[in-house]
Amino acid sequence: MIPTITAFEQSPDRGKGQARDMRVRWALEEVNQPYAVRLVSFREMKEPAHLALHPFGQIPTYEEGGLALFESGAIVLHIAERHAGLLPNEPDARARAITWMFAALSTVEPPLVELEAATLLEHDKPWYRQRLLLLEERARTRLDSLSRRLGAAQWLDGDFTAGDLMMIGVLFRSKESGILNAYPNLSAYVARGEARPAFKRAFAAQLAVFTDTQRQ
Numbered sequence: 001m002i003p004t005i006t007a008f009e010q011s012p013d014r015g016k017g018q019a020r021d022m023r024v025r026w027a028l029e030e031v032n033q034p035y036a037v038r039l040v041s042f043r044e045m046k047e048p049a050h051l052a053l054h055p056f057g058q059i060p061t062y063e064e065g066g067l068a069l070f071e072s073g074a075i076v077l078h079i080a081e082r083h084a085g086l087l088p089n090e091p092d093a094r095a096r097a098i099t100w101m102f103a104a105l106s107t108v109e110p111p112l113v114e115l116e117a118a119t120l121l122e123h124d125k126p127w128y129r130q131r132l133l134l135l136e137e138r139a140r141t142r143l144d145s146l147s148r149r150l151g152a153a154q155w156l157d158g159d160f161t162a163g164d165l166m167m168i169g170v171l172f173r174s175k176e177s178g179i180l181n182a183y184p185n186l187s188a189y190v191a192r193g194e195a196r197p198a199f200k201r202a203f204a205a206q207l208a209v210f211t212d213t214q215r216q
């Protein structure tokens, strides 16, 4: 059964891989699972058919037979659990890899997203400068700790896992902001993820959505 995911019909990032379907595509590519993509407009995302799949009216979603999932973390975990290659078989190592997925989504991603959102949406507010300093400090606190833990290792805990996929997926979004430049090991970690053939296929697939719409 080929799963179907949803992605933006017109991603505001113009195919830079910033939207969260990127990490789902990457996971599917890592396990060599073919998939279909249904593109949705911003209007369609808020209509009943899509809200039945995603209560918050967002992308990505994942449908496979009678199963419908939302939340990129839950989707990647589902893919990793159903296929070999993204989670170790040894139970403790598997639990640690899942822990890194949660760490990426609930400890590292929020301050990075807050910072990005402030830069995009709050730069004209009188209190912007002050808030920016605060948000940068919060983001750096997390990146400092992550950088310390990763050290000179290739991946977070032995071989590449869904924990790395999710952490790199999160960090990748902040690359353009320049905040990772102060962390050569994190920049190299993201580059190692980007160099994986599965990442490249996923990136090319989401970019093709943008280039196809440009051609029409």
Ligand code: GTB
Binding pocket: 011, 012, 013, 014, 018, 019, 020, 021, 045, 057, 058, 059, 060, 070, 071, 072, 073
């Ligand atoms: N926690 C959910 C998950 O991990 O799946 C968050 C899902 C989410 O934020 N989805 C966004 C969405 O559907 C797309 S990824 N937004 C539309 C809406 O809420 O109405 C966030 C995103 C969007 C666009 C860019 N960009 O263009 O740069 C980057 C990231």
